[in-house]
Amino acid sequence: MNTEFLKALRDLEKEKGISIDLLLSAIEAALLSAYKRNFGSAQNARVNIDRATGECQVFAQRMVVEEVTDVRAEISLPEARDIDPSYEPGHIVEFEVTPRDFGRIAAQTAKQVVVQRIREAERNMIYEAFASREGDIITGTIQRVEQRHVYIELGKTEAILPPTEQIPGERYRIGDRIRAYILEVRKTTKGPQIIVSRTHPGFLRRLFDLEVPELQEGIIELKAVAREAGVRSKVAIFSHDTNIDPVGACVGPKGTRVQAVVNELRNEKIDIIRWDPDPSRFVAEALSPAKAIAAEIWEEEKIARVIVPDNQLSLAIGREGQNARLAAKITGWKIDIKSESQMEEIYAQEYAAVYGDDGEGYAGSSEAEYEEG
Structure with a gap:
């Protein structure tokens, strides 16, 4: 030397x-x-x-x-x-x-x-x-697919999209450009291993950040996300400026902003709801697209009972209970959904338990109690 x-x-x-x-x-x-x-x-x-x-x-x-x-x-x-x-x-x-x-x-x-x-x-x-970019979105090219694991080229390295982090029914072709959420970066003897996801709620959150300038500027805030990847998601939005409609900002002109997110997620349905500090209002809003009439809450147990019109009961619950599940997930409350007719029966039973079977007295008092609810 x-x-x-x-x-x-x-x-x-x-x-x-x-x-x-x-x-x-x-x-x-x-x-x-x-x-x-x-x-x-x-x-x-x-x-x-x-x-x-x-x-x-x-x-x-x-x-x-x-x-x-x-x-x-x-x-x-x-x-x-x-x-x-x-x-x-x-x-x-x-x-x-x-x-x-x-x-x-x-x-x-x-x-x-x-x-x-x-x-x-x-x-x-x-x-x-890449460790400093955990929770961010990367864009790469699909390099290969091995045992259902998708390998994405990122210049000098590659990311792995495991089967558990793939949107159900989504197809991956070699050479296609793809975006994903950096879930974890691990140190291994063979070099860094970058695990990415397309099902994580954070992916949906970051996509909205990219599409909605008001989120980037902090004028509106995405408070919570609940997701069943590939099928339906809910996002709760709050505005720090009373002059800005948070839902309208996320939807965008002619729906362009939310549609860009929907297209990236292969037509996953997205419900944009208003976040409210009042739990009863927030829980009721979370059942969108169903329109709740009223909501009763039990703070200590974090249980809510939401009343909906008879013709919207199935809409509130959703296919196989999906809408109700997402609403519970995004609010953090256990939600019991009742139709108007079901609540009439419950009120009648409660009235009878207190006053006895006096049907004549129930009709007027039930109506008053219901209106207050």
């Missing part, structure tokens, strides 16, 4: 951001292992690379002691003081033992270390770049 080698390392430091001191320290450690392996030396030793000339030297190390018990690792105090009178017990005496053909081994070892460190540095740079 020589000054040209050091210059190459300095260029590498500028280009890849790998410290030359770290590289030289790693090369010295690797050379020490190579020396012990190739020359069968069990004694303590040190390898030094001159930072100015690049010259490589090997030094055997022996400790100064009063009485020698291991000649390979120790040197007597009188012998040490013959070399330098300042030596004391416990000091280390070094002797150069650089083998004649060590230069060839040094060059090969240095090359291996540098290549390895470059690879590690590039992996770390990729990891840092």
